[in-house]
Amino acid sequence: xxxxxxxxxxxxxxxxxxxxxxxxxxxxxxxxxxxxxxxxxxxxxxxxxxxxxxxxxxxxxxxxxxxxxxxxxxxxxxxxxxxxxxxxxxxxxxxxxxxxxxxxxxxxx
Amino acid sequence: xxxxxxxxxxxxxxxxxxxxxxxxxxxxxxxxxxxxxxxxxxxxxxxxxxxxxxxxxxxxxxxxxxxxxxxxxxxxxxxxxxxxxxxxxxxxxxxxxxxxxxxxxxxxxxxxxxxx
Numbered sequence: 001x002x003x004x005x006x007x008x009x010x011x012x013x014x015x016x017x018x019x020x021x022x023x024x025x026x027x028x029x030x031x032x033x034x035x036x037x038x039x040x041x042x043x044x045x046x047x048x049x050x051x052x053x054x055x056x057x058x059x060x061x062x063x064x065x066x067x068x069x070x071x072x073x074x075x076x077x078x079x080x081x082x083x084x085x086x087x088x089x090x091x092x093x094x095x096x097x098x099x100x101x102x103x104x105x106x107x108x109x
Numbered sequence: 110x111x112x113x114x115x116x117x118x119x120x121x122x123x124x125x126x127x128x129x130x131x132x133x134x135x136x137x138x139x140x141x142x143x144x145x146x147x148x149x150x151x152x153x154x155x156x157x158x159x160x161x162x163x164x165x166x167x168x169x170x171x172x173x174x175x176x177x178x179x180x181x182x183x184x185x186x187x188x189x190x191x192x193x194x195x196x197x198x199x200x201x202x203x204x205x206x207x208x209x210x211x212x213x214x215x216x217x218x219x220x221x222x223x224x225x
Contacts, residue, residue, distance in 0.1 A: 004152075042115075042202050042216040043153070087153070097214070101152040 002026045004100035006088050011106045012078055020073045020086050020103045028093020032064050032071045035087040037102065043087055046073070075105075083107045111137050113205050115217025122193055122224055130188045130220045132203035138183035139205035143214075144176075147200040159186045193224040 003025045012018040024032065031050040035043035049055055049064035049071060061074040073086055085102040092098055112135040122128050132142055142159040157167045157178050165178035177189040186205075190197055203217040 040200075040219075040221065042219040044216070045214070089153075096155070099152040099154075101150075104150075 002090075002092065002098045004088055004090055004098055006086075006100040006103045008101070009104045009106065011108060012075075014078055014080060014107055014109050016078050017074065017076050018078060018105065020075075020088075020105065022071045022073070022088030022100055024069050024071070024088070024090040024098070024100075026090045026092040026098050029066065030091040030093065030095055032062075033087075033089040033091065033097065034060075034062050034071075034073045035089065037085045037087055039084075046086075078107050080107050080109070111135075111205075111215045113139075113203060113215045113217040115203055115220060117220060118218060119221045120223070122222070124194055124224055125192055127189055127191045128193055128222060130190075130201055130203075130222075132186045132188070132205070132217050134184045134205050134215075137205075139186070140183060141206045142180060142186040143204040144178060144186075144188050145202045145204065147202060153202065156188075161186075190222065193222070195224045198222055198224045 006022040033048050034046040036046050037043040047062035049062050054063045059076045064071045085104050087102045088100040089097045114133045114135055116131050140161050144156045145153040146156050147153050155168050156171045157165045159165045159178045159180040161180045161183050167173045175191055180186040200219050200221055202219045204214050
């Protein structure tokens with residue numbers, strides 16, 4: 001079956017670094033997405049990885065290892081506004097997004 | 110960039126009534142739109158894929174007679190929750206492909222439906 005696993009909740013301190021892990025098993029693979037979702041709002045696109053390696057975009061970076069079915073989202077210099085849920089989604093062979101349940105990130109001062 | 114407008118953002122309705130949610134692509138043509146439902150602290154669940162000019166494709170377990178989807182134009186898809194019940198209370202989100210890019214998915218702002 002298809003499955004996306006990510007931690008339910010994480011806590012980090014303002015100004016620190018946090019890594020949110022995601023493992024996936026999908027029928028075929030056409031890329032791995034990370035989205036940010038604030039409470040009561042729709043998800044917003046953060047990153048897309050289809051090749052192995054690290055993609056850096058400002059304070060956020062995303063890593064992919066296709067052989068391990070593994071990705072992580074790295075957030076640096078955490079700010080209070082980064083408190084949100086972070087959704088991992090894998091695109092399968094039909095270009096359908098399979099979503100993880102999301103990781104709620106709590107930032108403490 | 111591509112914008113998807115979803116309306117209404119919040120709606121409260123009585124049990125047994127129907128509610129229509131609209132999703133519009135503002136500056137592009139969306140041949141395919143996706144409708145998701147999200148319960149608190151849970152993942153986005155794909156309900157159906159809406160294709161312009163043809164019948165929607167529903168995911169397993171989603172009642173097509175209860176969740177009516179219409180995609181009559183390249184810029185508008187609607188989801189109607191018929192005979193709503195309290196268990197239909199949820200966050201409904203639409204998404205549209207914004208073109209040929211693989212990662213070109215844009216989400217609407219979501220609709221919080223509460224059935225009382």
